[in-house]
Each structure stands twice: as structure tokens, then as C-alpha cells.
Amino acid sequence: MRVASVIKDMGLFDIFKKKNKEEVQKEQESQLEAGLTKTKQGFFSKISRAIVGKSTVDDEVLDNLEEILVSSDVGVETTLKIIKRIQDRVKRDKYVSTSELNNILREEIAALMMENKTEDVHDFVIPAHVKKPYIILVVGVNGVGKTTTIGKLALQFKLNGNSVLLGAGDTFRAAAVDQLKIWAERVEVPIVDLGMNVEPSTVAYKTVEKGLEMGVDVIIIDTAGRLQTKKGLMEELSKIRRTIQKFGDKIQPDIPHEVLLVLDASTGQNAIQQATAFTEATQVSAIALTKLDGTAKGGIVIGISDQFKIPVKYIGVGEKVTDLQVFNRMKFVNALFKDADVVS
Amino acid sequence: MSMFSNLTDKLESAFRTLRGHGKITEINIAETMREVRRALLDADVNYKVAKSFCDTVKEKALGQDILINVEPGKLMVKICYDELIALMGGTKVEINFAPNPPTVILMSGLQGSGKTTFSGKLANFLKTKRSKKPLLVACDVYRPAAIDQLKTLGEQIGIEVYAEENLKDAVGIAQRGVEYGKSKGYDTIIIDTAGRLAVDEEMMNEIAAIKKAVNPNEILFVVDAMTGQDAVNTAQAFNQILDFHGVVLTKLDGDTRGGAALSIKAVVNKPIKYIGIGEKMDAIDEFYPDRMASRILGMGDIVKFVQKVQEQYDEKEAKRLQQKLRKNEFNFEDFMSQLQQIKKMGSIKDLIGMLPGINRALKDVEIDENAFRHIEAIINSMTIKERRNPEIINGSRRRRIAQGSGTSVQQVNQLMKQFDEMRKMMKTMMKLNSAGRSFKGLPFGKK
Ligand SMILES: Nc1nc2c(ncn2[C@@H]2O[C@H](COP(=O)(O)OP(=O)(O)O)[C@@H](O)[C@H]2O)c(=O)[nH]1
Ligand SMILES: Nc1nc2c(ncn2[C@@H]2O[C@H](COP(=O)(O)OP(=O)(O)O)[C@@H](O)[C@H]2O)c(=O)[nH]1
Ligand SMILES: [Mg+2]
Numbered sequence: 016m017r018v019a020s021v022i023k024d025m026g027l028f029d030i031f032k033k034k035n036k037e038e039v040q041k042e043q044e045s046q047l048e049a050g051l052t053k054t055k056q057g058f059f060s061k062i063s064r065a066i067v068g069k070s071t072v073d074d075e076v077l078d079n080l081e082e083i084l085v086s087s088d089v090g091v092e093t094t095l096k097i098i099k100r101i102q103d104r105v106k107r108d109k110y111v112s113t114s115e116l117n118n119i120l121r122e123e124i125a126a127l128m129m130e131n132k133t134e135d136v137h138d139f140v141i142p143a144h145v146k147k148p149y150i151i152l153v154v155g156v157n158g159v160g161k162t163t164t165i166g167k168l169a170l171q172f173k174l175n176g177n178s179v180l181l182g183a184g185d186t187f188r189a190a191a192v193d194q195l196k197i198w199a200e201r202v203e204v205p206i207v208d209l210g211m212n213v214e215p216s217t218v219a220y221k222t223v224e225k226g227l228e229m230g231v232d233v234i235i236i237d238t239a240g241r242l243q244t245k246k247g248l249m250e251e252l253s254k255i256r257r258t259i260q261k262f263g264d265k266i267q268p269d270i271p272h273e274v275l276l277v278l279d280a281s282t283g284q285n286a287i288q289q290a291t292a293f294t295e296a297t298q299v300s301a302i303a304l305t306k307l308d309g310t311a312k313g314g315i316v317i318g319i320s321d322q323f324k325i326p327v328k329y330i331g332v333g334e335k336v337t338d339l340q341v342f343n344r345m346k347f348v349n350a351l352f353k354d355a356d357v358v359s
Numbered sequence: 360m361s362m363f364s365n366l367t368d369k370l371e372s373a374f375r376t377l378r379g380h381g382k383i384t385e386i387n388i389a390e391t392m393r394e395v396r397r398a399l400l401d402a403d404v405n406y407k408v409a410k411s412f413c414d415t416v417k418e419k420a421l422g423q424d425i426l427i428n429v430e431p432g433k434l435m436v437k438i439c440y441d442e443l444i445a446l447m448g449g450t451k452v453e454i455n456f457a458p459n460p461p462t463v464i465l466m467s468g469l470q471g472s473g474k475t476t477f478s479g480k481l482a483n484f485l486k487t488k489r490s491k492k493p494l495l496v497a498c499d500v501y502r503p504a505a506i507d508q509l510k511t512l513g514e515q516i517g518i519e520v521y522a523e524e525n526l527k528d529a530v531g532i533a534q535r536g537v538e539y540g541k542s543k544g545y546d547t548i549i550i551d552t553a554g555r556l557a558v559d560e561e562m563m564n565e566i567a568a569i570k571k572a573v574n575p576n577e578i579l580f581v582v583d584a585m586t587g588q589d590a591v592n593t594a595q596a597f598n599q600i601l602d603f604h605g606v607v608l609t610k611l612d613g614d615t616r617g618g619a620a621l622s623i624k625a626v627v628n629k630p631i632k633y634i635g636i637g638e639k640m641d642a643i644d645e646f647y648p649d650r651m652a653s654r655i656l657g658m659g660d661i662v663k664f665v666q667k668v669q670e671q672y673d674e675k676e677a678k679r680l681q682q683k684l685r686k687n688e689f690n691f692e693d694f695m696s697q698l699q700q701i702k703k704m705g706s707i708k709d710l711i712g713m714l715p716g717i718n719r720a721l722k723d724v725e726i727d728e729n730a731f732r733h734i735e736a737i738i739n740s741m742t743i744k745e746r747r748n749p750e751i752i753n754g755s756r757r758r759r760i761a762q763g764s765g766t767s768v769q770q771v772n773q774l775m776k777q778f779d780e781m782r783k784m785m786k787t788m789m790k791l792n793s794a795g796r797s798f799k800g801l802p803f804g805k806k
């Protein structure tokens with residue numbers, strides 16, 4: 016399963032490059048399903064347990080549902096919201112059989128996620144309004160997968176015919192620059208590396224400068240992980256942002272175009288605090304949710320979509336360079352409920 | 360002033376709740392338990408664990424006497440807190456050191472949980488605090504630059520790192536690392552491993568093989584304190600494969616409530632041995648169950664409050680005061696000792712609300728820390744006789760007291776008046792309450 020060596024990874028790209036769009040997309044869909052297998056199993060084996068021996072959706076079923084949702088990291092608040100919706104519906108439709116529960120749940124979760132008025136992206140593309148270079152600043156707490164996601168993203172943009180430049184802005188964590196350099200080599204993109212212990216905003220400045228000089232399409236800047244409670248470190252992020260904005264007149268006033276907050280899918284309710292604080296410091300514009308391959312939960316996606324107007328744009332489903340996908344809410348919900356009929 | 364009316368309201372409702380509910384009953388705890396359960400879930404305590412925890416607590420709490428000056432809800436929180444400590448605490452356990460060195464320590468955990476950082480911290484800790492001679496072994500052959508990372512940390516703390524740069528055989532590296540350590544006279548060998556998912560069979564087999572090959576004295580499961588509901592499954596899966604000895608909880612320097620700690624303890628029953636509280640090499644600490652408990656509950660203030668009430672007031676003192684009040688003997692000495700008690704408990708602002716007698720009595724007094732300083736100065740300027748017999752304090756005595764305490768006669772007069780009112784008030788209150796049910800100590804009784 017694990018592609019252990021760089022060489023093997025590179026081999027994989029070659030195959031990938033030759034595939035046409037459709038094939039790639041199909042592959043990604045099945046990957047998403049595979050990635051979510053655990054989540055699904057968790058969800059459905061539980062839902063079927065919730066309704067076993069029941070014919071109507073009563074309080075006990077709702078209690079069980081609450082357990083399922085909370086246990087999937089959806090969060091108490093969002094869970095109560097979903098339960099309330101189902102309760103209202105039960106009231107309205109009078110008799111709701113448990114066999115309809117899957118469908119109702121699917122509809123309600125989908126509705127909840129769609130209410131967050133953001134657009135889904137469909138591919139790793141530079142948004143239409145962007146004047147190149149498309150600048151992505153990657154932020155998040157420690158160890159969530161920022162650097163890995165950057166490597167994966169670089170590959171995807173490259174596959175779509177864009178030139179990419181990376182900026183090694185984590186100058187703090189031991190060997191962080193080396194780590195990104197290895198990713199740059201893997202996906203064969205250039206990198207601006209000023210070594211360790213340099214001001215990260217200096218790295219950001221030099222990277223954008225270099226990107227303009229080279230005329231690249233996409234610039235992705237890495238940053239050191241930081242817990243959102245550390246005022247000084249959050250201020251450092253704001254400073255990086257301001258530094259990039261110095262290029263506003265040369266590129267576009269509203270840069271960086273994207274501030275990508277990386278969240279670990281196995282994180283619990285602290286993810287909400289993370290989203291809040293990072294948004295405050297850097298105006299997060301999108302979320303990448305990593306490590307979805309490892310959790311039976313993933314419910315945090317629902318919670319986050321409910322409570323923030325920030326779209327989940329990418330999901331990480333493994334450690335391999337190809338293990339990144341654009342996130343599509345409908346597809347996500349469909350994948351969650353794909354085997355529902357079998358169960359009920 | 361509004362602060363006082365607010366607090367009074369609170370007190371009133373507390374008394375209402377109490378009246379006729381001298382013990383905790385199903386009815387008066389239902390709401391608190393809902394709150395506690397929600398707090399636990401918000402703290403990421405596993406749903407099932409939270410549920411069974413609440414059931415246990417409820418059972419323990421039913422029928423317990425209510426502290427006279429503590430709302431039952433607050434008392435319940437304190438009971439939860441004690442129970443949490445009992446669950447997470449137990450006897451303190453250190454790392455298992457081998458009777459014949461070297462001691463071999465194996466790290467395990469998910470990706471990004473903090474294994475490499477903690478390997479460095481532990482090596483540094485054992486070197487500086489336990490006079491050990493540790494060797495680090497780099498067995499993460501997958502994550503880009505993982506070996507460089509450990510080497511950099513090793514350099515920072517002056518500890519050798521055994522690595523085999525171009526090999527992908529983690530089991531072999533672990534084995535040869537231990538051999539190398541033995542041959543060089545290292546007494547502690549810490550093996551850093553790659554992060555792995557519990558569902559990744561291949562990788563779980565690898566770490567099982569490492570365990571088999573090096574036979575560690577200590578296997579640590581390193582887990583991110585921000586982990587959600589899945590902490591239980593992950594810990595269980597790792598424990599099944601490794602039967603680890605202890606848990607390390609990292610990234611507690613943030614604002615995560617850290618419910619994972621309770622969940623993990625509940626399902627695998629292994630001690631939490633260390634915590635990580637930062638990225639630097641000295642950001643390691645022992646695990647304190649009491650701190651963790653109040654963090655998980657997120658109701659630390661309430662806990663501290665009840666604790667203080669419990670600590671500060673013993674029944675004897677309360678009985679004595681009650682007696683004195685009844686006989687109208689409450690004097691400035693008693694008043695002073697009450698003041699000292701309050702001061703011992705921290706900020707007056709925080710504490711005033713929990714003292715029914717004082718709160719009501721001083722309803723119209725501007726209370727700030729300065730006011731108390733003046734009161735103290737005035738009482739200190741009284742003779743013992745005056746303190747014990749407030750009635751004898753006449754005009755000339757008041758002038759002398761004012762002078763001695765650097766206050767004005769007006770201020771002394773004011774205190775005298777308030778003191779008088781307070782005495783009356785306390786007496787009335789006592790009558791009122793004892794009419795309803797027997798009073799277990801006033802004003803600061805203990806169960
Ligand atoms: N299973 C899995 N592991 C991941 C994923 N993304 C990142 N990781 C791993 O998580 C760990 C931390 O990643 P890294 O990119 O260094 O995190 P950073 O500190 O945020 O830059 C590494 O071991 C990565 O291989 C993912 O989607 N799935
Ligand atoms: N704030 C904080 N960060 C930590 C702590 N422990 C580790 N980290 C950070 O978490 C990230 C992942 O740590 P690492 O040791 O690479 O994790 P590993 O993948 O399990 O080896 C790094 O950025 C570390 O600096 C901690 O206790 N507090
Ligand atoms: Mg990084």
C-alpha cells in the first residue's frame with residue numbers, strides 16, 4: 016500500500032500524467048470512497064444499530080442518532096441542530112419510518128452543508144478572478160499535514176499545466192525546510208529556501224519576488240505549525256500576510272489569494288477554535304482536511320461546514336503524493352450514504 | 360452595587376433550591392448532569408465514556424449532604440472533578456527502567472502526534488533530570504526528512520542519534536541501534552518510529568516486529584491532546600498490538616480541553632506518564648490529574664470555589680460562630696477572623712458571592728480590597744477589650760481608633776454601624792433558615 020520510495024512515487028506520476036481527465040476523476044472518486052470506508056462503516060453500522068427493532072423514529076432513535084453524530088466528532092451544537100431538523104420533520108410528516116431515516120439524515124446533512132453559502136471547486140484550478148501568480152499561504156497548528164499537503168497540491172497544479180513555486184516558510188521546526196525540499200524534488204517544482212531560523216515573512220517576500228521574476232502560475236508558502244493560543248506566533252502570521260500584500264500593486268490588491276487552513280480530521284472540537292483564531296489572524300479562505308483515511312469520524316467536516324462560511328476545499332486521504340482531492344460536499348454526503356440502502 | 364444584587368439573587372435561588380433539599384436528589388441533579396455531560400462532550404471525551412462517567416457520578420452523588428453555602432449544582436461539579444481525578448490519577452508511575460541497562464524505550468502513535476519531538480524531550484529529560492546517558496534511534500524511514508529532524512534535535516540537546524540514512528528497514532535499524540547503544544555503553548535507548556494509522560495493517564505489523572526485535576522495557580503511546588472521539592479506537596488498536604506501558608499527551612500548551620486523556624484512560628487503563636507543553640526541548644512535564652480534571656470539565660472556577668469552601672471552614676469554627684450569633688456575642692475578633700478567611704481564599708470580588716451571611720450583611724457596603732484594608736486597620740487599632748465588647752466603643756474611643764488607624768471618625772462610625780447591622784442581619788437569617796430546616800453551621804458550614 017505504502018509507496019516507500021521517492022522513485023516509486025515518481026513512477027506513479029508518470030502513469031498519472033498520461034491519464035485523461037475522466038480517468039483521473041474516476042480514480043479520485045473511488046479513492047474518496049475508499050478513504051471514507053471507515054467513516055461509512057462507522058456511520059452505517061451505527062445507524063442500523065440505532066434503528067434495529069424500531070419501526071418509527073421516536074425519542075430513542077433520536078437519542079441513538081445523537082450518539083452516532085457526537086461520536087463522529089460532529090460536535091454537540093451541530094448535532095443538536097440536525098436532531099432538531101429531524102424532530103421537526105417527524106412532527107410535520109407525522110409518521111416517519113426508520114427505513115426513511117437514512118434518506119432524511121442524508122437530506123438534512125446535505126442541506127446543512129449546503130446552507131454554508133460557499134461554492135464547491137471541481138478541480139485543482141486557479142480561480143477565474145485570480146491574476147497570476149496565484150498565491151496560497153498555508154497555515155495551521157502543529158503536525159496537521161501542512162507541508163505534506165503543499166507537496167500534494169503542487170503536484171496537482173502541475174498536472175493541470177501550471178508552473179509552481181514553493182516557499183520554505185517553516186524556518187522553526189527541526190528539518191522543516193529539508194522536508195519541503197524533499198517534496199519539491201519529488202514533484203519537481205522549484206523552491207525558495209533561505210535555510211532555518213530566518214524570519215518567515217522574509218521567506219514569504221523572497222518567494223513572491225522570485226515567483227514574479229520567474230513568472231510562475233502558482234506560489235505556495237509553507238509556515239511553521241502554531242497553536243492558535245500563541246499570540247506572538249499568530250501575529251507572526253499576520254505579518255507574513257502583510258508582507259505578501261506589499262506586492263498588491265504588482266499583482267492584485269487582495270493577496271494572498273488563498274489562505275489555506277489545514278485541519279487534522281482526527282481533531283475534536285478544538286478544530287472550531289482553530290478555525291476561529293486562524294481566521295482572525297489571517298482571514299482564512301479555505302480549509303484542507305487531512306488524514307481522513309485514518310478516522311472513522313470525519314464528522315468534523317459537517318461541524319465546520321455548519322459553523323463557518325469557509326469552504327472545505329481539499330481533503331487528504333493518505334501520505335502518498337496523490338492522496339489529495341478537491342472536496343465536494345454532495346459527493347461527500349453521497350459517499351457517506353452510498354451503502355445506506357444495503358443496511359436499511 | 361449591581362454586583363451585589365446579582366449575587367443576592369443567586370444566593371436566594373440557591374437557598375430556594377436547598378430548602379427541603381438537604382440532600383442531592385434525582386431532581387436537583389438532573390440539570391447539572393446534563394451540563395456536565397455536555398461539558399465532557401465539548402471536551403472531546405468519548406460519548407460512551409462520558410455517559411458511563413455521568414452515571415457513576417450520579418450514583419455516588421445521590422444522597423450526599425449539601426454544603427450549606429454551596430449550590431447543589433456546584434457541589435455536583437466538584438464531585439465530578441474528584442471522580443475524574445480518581446479515574447485519571449491512581450498511583451504515579453515512572454518509566455520502567457531495566458534492572459540491567461540499557462533501558463529500551465519505544466515510541467508509537469499516529470502521524471504528527473509529536474513522537475519525534477517527544478523522543479528528543481524525553482532524552483533531554485532523562486539526561487538532565489535522571490542522570491541517564493541516552494541514545495536516540497531514528498526508525499522513521501518514511502516521512503521526508505524525519506531522520507534529519509531527529510538529528511537536529513539530537514544536536515540541540517547534545518545526544519547522539521543512531522541512523523541509517525539510506526535503508527528502509529525500520530526493524531533492522533531498531534535492532535542495530537540497540538546493539539550499537541549497548542556496545543557504546545548507553546544506558547537508555549529511545550527509538551523514534553514513523554507515524555501510522557491504527558487501520559494500516561502493514562505498518563502496525565512493522566511496529567509489532569520492532570517490539571519483538573528489541574523487547575522494549577517501555578512502550579509509549581504518543582497522542583495529540585486535541586484528538587477527538589476517535590482517540591478511543593486508536594488507543595485501543597495500538598494497545599492491542601503493542602500492549603503499551605504508558606501514554607504521552609502532547610500539545611497541551613494550547614486551549615484544547617483534552618478529553619482524550621479521560622477516554623484513553625477509560626478504555627485501555629494505562630497511566631498517562633508525561634505531557635508535552637510546547638515545541639522546545641524542555642517543554643515536558645509530569646501529568647497532574649487534578650489540572651487535567653479541571654481542564655476537561657471546563658468548570659475550574661466552580662471546582663476551586665467549592666474546594667476553598669471545603670478547605671477553609673471547618674465545622675467547629677462554624678458551630679462556634681453560630682453559637683456566638685445566637686447569643687449575640689459575635690464581635691470584632693470574629694469579624695476579623697472571618698475577614699482573614701476570606702482573604703486567604705483569594706479575591707474578595709470572586710468570593711463574596713459564596714458567603715451568604717457576609718454577602719447579605721454587606722449588601723450596601725462598597726466592597727473593594729481597599730475597603731477591607733481600612734476595616735482591618737480600624738479593628739487593629741482597637742484594644743482586645745474593645746474587640747470583644749463592641750458596646751464599650753464610645754466617642755472618645757472612636758476618635759482614638761480613627762487616629763491610630765489613619766482613618767476618619769466617620770469611617771469608624773460607619774464600620775460600627777455596618778457591624779451592628781450585620782449582626783442583626785445574621786441573626787435574622789439564622790432564624791429564618793432554622794425555621795425551614797436545621798442549619799448545619801453558619802455562616803460557613805461544612806458538610
Ligand atoms: N495518513 C495520513 N497522514 C498524513 C496526511 N497528511 C499528512 N500526513 C502525515 O502527517 C504527518 C505530519 O505532516 P506534515 O506535513 O509534516 O505536517 P505539518 O507539521 O503540518 O507540516 C506526517 O507524518 C505526514 O506524512 C493524510 O492525509 N493522511
Ligand atoms: N505546541 C506544541 N507543539 C508540539 C508539541 N509536541 C510536538 N509538537 C509539534 O507538533 C509537530 C509534530 O511533531 P513531530 O514530533 O514531528 O510528530 P511525529 O510525526 O509524531 O514525529 C511539530 O511541529 C512539533 O513541533 C507540544 O507539546 N506542543
Ligand atoms: Mg510542516
Ligand SMILES: [Mg+2]
Nearest residue numbers: 474475499505
Ligand atoms: Mg516523527
